[in-house]
Amino acid sequence: MGQVKYTVEHEWLRVEDDGLVTVGITDFAQGHLGDLVFVQLPEVDSEIARGDEAAVIESVKAASEIMMPVAGKVVEINTTLTDEPGKVNDDPLGAGWFFKMKVNDIAELNSLMDEAAYAAMIKGQA
Template sequence: MSNTKFTSEHEWLRLDGDVITVGITDYAQSHLGDLVYIQLPDADTSYSTGEEVAVIESVKTAGGIAMPFDGKVVEVNAALNDEPGVVNEDPLGAGWFFKMTVTDTALLNGLMDEAAYKDYIATLG
């Protein structure tokens, strides 16, 4: 998973060519509990950094995913509409939320790698 980066908001981003796949971490899904609803962003739509692009509802709470960088959503994981629990079962794989493109993939270099993310969540208690 060397091409996977993590945010302090518990999202993961995986670069494949010039496309970035975005999802939430195992830490995030375990703290949210069983997911019951996911509102995905619109494909072929551009979003600004920090703009909420997805809504997540669980048995415990509701939250959202913010756009990590200015970019365009190019694909969404439509399977999550019918099966949001896939995120609980496989958050770093089949439970991805959307794929996006950005003008500069080097932006990922400013995010945490897996070891740094593990250290970060260890400080959260």
């Protein structure tokens, strides 16, 4: 596993060995959302700008958008989540990933939080 970065919106981004970035939501986020019942993922090959909607998730409590944390092109989606959205609850940092992307500018990841900074942020929200 590669380096993991976090957003203030509770998304994680893992830089993989092949240079791709895998995106999902954190355990903190899935815990606050409750049981996920629906996940709408972006289309493969779609170019999405930083800050634009990339995915939609619905839980028993609320619906939420996953915003693109950095600009890039979606190269793979986790199709398992279409039939099994609960995978996000069961394993948010593993089998519950949303999509993989090729980042337009890898340096954009430097503006995101590392694990220690994210842990400090959520400590204040718990």
